[in-house]
Amino acid sequence: MKKFSLVEFSVRHPKLIVALAIIFTLALMTQFPKMKTDTNPKNMLPKTSDVRVWNDEVEKTFGLYEDMIALGIVNDKGILNQDTLGKIQRITDEILKIKGVSARDVSSFTTIDNVTVEGETLKVAPLMTAVPKTDKDLEILKKMLFENPLFINRIISKDGKTTAIYVPLEKGANGKEIADRIREIVKKEKGDEKYYVAGDPVARDTFGAEMFKLMGIFSPIAGMIMFIAIYLMFRNLSLSISMMMVAMISIIWSMGLLIGLGFPIHIMSSMSPVFLMAIATDSIHIFNEFYFRYREKKDKKTAIIETMNAVGRPVRYTALATAAGFAVLMFMHIIPVKVFGGLVAFGTIILRLLSFSFIPAILTLIKEEKIEKASSREDVELSRTTQFLRSLGSFGTHKPKATVIVGLILFVVAVIGITKINVNNNMVEWFKKNSDIRIADKILNADLGGTSLGYVVAVSKEDDYIKTPEAMRYIEGLQRHLERLPVVGKTSSVADYVKRINRVLHNDDLQYDVVPETKEMIGQYIFLFSMSAKPSDLDNVVDYPFRKANIWVQLKTWDAQAMRDVIKAVDDYKKSHPIPMEFKPAGIAYFNLVWNDAVLWDMLRGFIVAMIVVFVILVFNFRSIKWAIVGYIPLLFTILLIYGVVGFIGKDFDMPISVLSCLSLGMAVDFAIHFISRFKQKLVESSELRIESSEQLKTPNSELITNSLLWTAARPGKGIMLNAVLFASAFSVMMFAPLTPYITVGAFIVSMMMLSAIMTIIYLPALITLMQGWLFKGGLR
């Protein structure tokens, strides 16, 4: 056998294997400085995807910015005083000078266009050219602010306590750097004002920075915890080190290769080091078995080779199942999902390769007396862990019906929980509640129109149609309809400008705060406006030939669901008010909805394919469909229970949770493979002892089955438990991460690993005991 020879080769040339591994690792480590992250959700979908093409087109047509930072300024005594206004002016001036800020389109008191009438004179000018010096001037400013609907909830809150400066970013600018620069600017100002920096690019780029931290700090901490745990389990430093090395090597090889090939690190792939570290714990079965064997044989080389013979097959198949579970992700649509799948699958294969070469090599190099000392502690009968596992196993073996009934009840409850699952995703909620970003977002959403921006683009079939009173009034009506949704904070469109000019031209008469009667009037008003306003004012809301209009919809939440509500409201309005225009959603809020759905469905599809693939692997491994089904049940059960809990506690089913589904499958299957393989091996070994003369193995009797099950629960079961504990301890670190997706993943992996280990040890014995007649019908194969 080829694998067998790799083990023998490694035992014969341990130093060569170790040296080769180290050389490869150092070579791939050189790639790490090239690492770059990509936290832009846009890149979740390929550039050519419909939604990206359409969004790019909308941005181009209306001269829109992909990214905008909002700086909220709050003064509980009201911001309309000379002191605060002076600060707004100074801060704006400073912001205009920041590199990467698109200065011409910054919206603030001193830059936003205001259309007013003074006597007979029409005026288009920035709202505040200088800080008002007298109370009278302040009153005028106040009046201008509150009578112009374009300003309310945008640059001034209704209660006059909050303003915001909107800072659009040039393409490719780093949101976090600019946000940090803005924070520095406001730090220089003294007084009662509070400042809040919010917006998608801040969240995204802060996330990227945190991701680096997580990889740099949390992965090593996870490694250290595993290291300590392994040491406590085996009391041998070299063994613990070798296991850690295997994990590190596979991480460095796979990450190094990924970076070397020029892929950026996405949020998903940033989790892969911890994943690989956890998967590496599978080699604990080798050590576990090796200790048992060594105690029995007392000869190191034989023990190594025998160990590899015993656990080789399950280790190979678990690796294959895990790798397959992740590899199917490579055939999905979402780029980071593909990369993540490929990365972890590759790492898993490396781990498996190392299990058959590096680990035997290390075991060979370790001094005999050290192993002897360490392994002498191992005794099946004495160990408390094994006693406990044996009793767990005997619970299933002796009370199989009760166990299964409890299981069925839990199953029903879990299914009810799953029906309650709410599919949603909220990028801002990826940050903790008390983080600056979450607080800033909350304040701005409470006081102003909302930080999440979506567009509804009205598309007509002929040029200049948008200038018709019919189209204008329709857009206005649609705006009012959308504003009735609780998630919508503010809408703005070309109709708002037209109404404003109409009113101003007629000496600020409120009667004229409406869409004018004729197309000529609308056309000339718009032209008049364009004569003096910033070009972007108009460009942002209508296209050049006046075929399309862009309605800005500010949302008060980053929930993907919010944009879904908007789209539905638009459809409803269109149904009840037919017009020869189409309405298409766009903008970052819409994009978040699309990629969020795409990721979820991709993961779900991946999950289903992975389930089939894993089942096929089980069938191959056990060479039996029946045994594959039995092995599958605890696995499915665990996953169902976990998602049942997700449904009950009301946690949104978001991107990180969906990633877990595939992971759980790939990992939990390991336990079933180990348990069943070793159980069957034990049966074969025992049967062979009893009926040496017989060529054909007979159907084992219940007593033999019970004993073998208890042995399996105790001995390989210990490996399973150790594996689960190690796994859980590595992932528990993620629960202290500053970003919620990592916390979620950490918490769920911990509970899932523990649960699936326990499920395996309780339910497999119960199921095997109950179904022994069916399982062993054709004899023991």
Added chain:
Amino acid sequence: MRRFLVFLVMILLPLKVFALTPDEIMKKSQAAFLYQGKDFKARVMMKLISKGGQERVRELTMLRKNFGESGGDQKYFIYFFQPADVKDMTFMVYKYPKKDDDRWLFVPAINMVRRIAAQDKRSSFVGSDFTYEDISGRDIEDDTHAISKEEKIGNRDCYVIKSTPKAADVDYSYKLSWIDKTNFLPLKEEYYDRKGELYKVFTADEIKDIKGFPTATKRTMKNLQSGHRTEVTFSKTDYNIGIEDSLFSERYLKQPPKKWIE
């Protein structure tokens, strides 16, 4: 020895005396570019082109009359042909170099003339990349001027003048102008923003001789940051056609005389 010194002074002096100061160059340039003739008329085609290649068109007749010396007051009368829905719209500007302009607009759809406040000469002219100031000129004393180098544009020798605004409320921090040494027309201008980055470029793309006055009949202003540009073509250009003072009145804004606007 003394003879030699006198000789030396004699050769050096004319150079010193006849070399133009940067302010003089800018004055001559202003006269050549914006004050040529007693009056001036042109049919102006403006194409506003977005980064994505979308176009908006402004077609207008521009009439200009000087009142006083070069660098002094001027009056502009503008009649719009395009876009179609603003046909008959007229626009009038009294330009005063030392104070804010007076501007009037006639809105035909409601038959109303409105004064338009114009404190910001740096705002866009009819949505184009040209500002009002780019069209009608900026007071030379608002900037400090320095010759930064001399350079050729194509085969034309140019002075390159650096003009830095004295006030801080201007959208650019300084401007470089390439002024043709023979006809003093600006062949190219570069505007640098407050961060010191180049953001707008003006080019005179075609110079024609009209009634003996070299005139830039094609010009482009490109905003490098937004990717937007405006291309302007002058046709039916003419000088000294005898525009009456009375044209520049509210009455004619409402009923522009055909002979001037066609």
